[in-house]
Amino acid sequence: MLKSIAANKRSIFYGVLVGLGLLFGLQILKDYGPKEYVYTICGIMLIVFFEIYLNWRYATRILRQVDLPTINVYSLWSHILNHIMLPVLLLLSVSGFIFFHRDDLVRVIVIVLVSIVFVTLFINIRSYYEDEFRVEEKTRYIYEIMKLVIFFFGLNLVISIEVFWGIDIWISAFLVSLLVIILGMLLIYRKNQFELVQIIYIVLSASIIAVLFLVLHNLEVLMLGINVIIFLVFYFLFSLLNHRLERTLTKEIFIEYGLILLFAFLLFSGIS
Numbered sequence: 001m002l003k004s005i006a007a008n009k010r011s012i013f014y015g016v017l018v019g020l021g022l023l024f025g026l027q028i029l030k031d032y033g034p035k036e037y038v039y040t041i042c043g044i045m046l047i048v049f050f051e052i053y054l055n056w057r058y059a060t061r062i063l064r065q066v067d068l069p070t071i072n073v074y075s076l077w078s079h080i081l082n083h084i085m086l087p088v089l090l091l092l093s094v095s096g097f098i099f100f101h102r103d104d105l106v107r108v109i110v111i112v113l114v115s116i117v118f119v120t121l122f123i124n125i126r127s128y129y130e131d132e133f134r135v136e137e138k139t140r141y142i143y144e145i146m147k148l149v150i151f152f153f154g155l156n157l158v159i160s161i162e163v164f165w166g167i168d169i170w171i172s173a174f175l176v177s178l179l180v181i182i183l184g185m186l187l188i189y190r191k192n193q194f195e196l197v198q199i200i201y202i203v204l205s206a207s208i209i210a211v212l213f214l215v216l217h218n219l220e221v222l223m224l225g226i227n228v229i230i231f232l233v234f235y236f237l238f239s240l241l242n243h244r245l246e247r248t249l250t251k252e253i254f255i256e257y258g259l260i261l262l263f264a265f266l267l268f269s270g271i272s
Contacts, residue, residue: 011122014051018044019115026098026107034099041095048087048118055126082143082190083125089150089182090114096157100164110153117146143190144242147183152231154179159223169217177210180234184241191245198245205237 025040094114098107120142127135155176162172184202188194209230216226236258 008119008123008126010054011051011126012119014047015115015119015122017047018118019111021047022094022098022111022114023108025095026104026111029099037095037099041091045088045091048091049084051122052083052087052125055122055129058129081186085182085186086143086146086150087118087121089154090117090146093150093153093157096160097153100157100160114149117142117149121146143187147187147238148235151179151183151234152227155230155234156227159227163223169214173210173213176213176230177206180206180209184238187238187241188245193245198241201241201244205234205241208237209233 021040021044025037025044028040029037094110097110101107120139124136124139124142126132127139158172158175158179161167162169181202184205185194185199188198188202212233213226213230216229221229
C-alpha cells in the first residue's frame with residue numbers, strides 16, 4: 001500500500017489538487033460569481049494539462065536514457081484524444097453540475113469522487129508513457145468510468161441549461177446526441193476498431209437517445225426521471241458496444257443487461 005502510494009505520489013498529488021481546485025471554485029462561485037468561477041475552471045484545466053505534459057516529458061527522457069523506443073505516433077495520437085478530450089469533457093460536465101446544483105453536500109461528494117477518478121487517470125497516463133504495462137492494464141477501466149460520468153453530468157448540464165436558460169428542446173436533444181457520438185467515437189478509436197459498422201451503431205444509439213429525450217419531454221416526465229432513464233439507456237447501449245469491441249458479447253450478456261435495464265425502469269416507475 002505504502003509502496004504503491006510512493007510510486008504514484010505525483011499522480012495522487014495532482015488528482016487531489018484538481019479536487020481542491022474544484023472546492024476552491026465552488027467557494028469562488030458563492031463569493032463572487034459565474035465569471036470568476038469560469039476562470040477557476042480554466043486554471044484547473046491548466047493543472048491537468050501540466051500533469052499530462054510532465055508525464056510525457058519525464059517518460060520520454062527516461063526511455064531515452066535506458067535506450068528504449070518511445071511510444072509510436074499512431075498509438076500516441078489515439079491516447080492524446082483520451083488524455084486531452086476526456087479530462088476536458090469531465091471537467092466541463094462536473095463544473096456545470098456544480099454550477100447549477102444547489103446542495104453543497106452533493107457537490108462535495110461529487111468533487112471527492114471526481115478527484116479519485118483523476119488520480120486513477122493520472123496513474124494510467126503515467127504508466128502508459130513509462131511503458132509500465134501491468135499498471136496501465138489494471139487502471140485501463142478508468143476510461144469507461146469516465147465516459148459514464150461524463151455522460152451523466154453532461155446530460156444533467158444540458159437539462160439544467162434548458163430549464164434555467166430556456167434553450168429549445170431540439171437543441172437540447174442535439175447536444176445530448178452529439179455527446180453520445182463524441183464518447184462513442186473516442187471508445188472505438190481507443191479500441192482501434194474505427195469501422196463503418198461501429199460508427200453506424202454509435203449514430204443509431206445517438207438517434208435513439210435523442211428521440212427518447214424528446215418523447216420523455218413530450219410526456220412531461222420530471223427532469224430527474226429524464227436524466228435517470230436516458231442514462232440507463234446510454235449505459236445499456238454502450239455496454240453492448242464495449243462487449244462487442246472486446247468480442248465478449250453473448251446472448252446471455254445481452255439478456256442480463258436487458259433485464260437490468262427493465263428492472264431499473266420498473267424500480268424507478270415504482271418510486272416515482
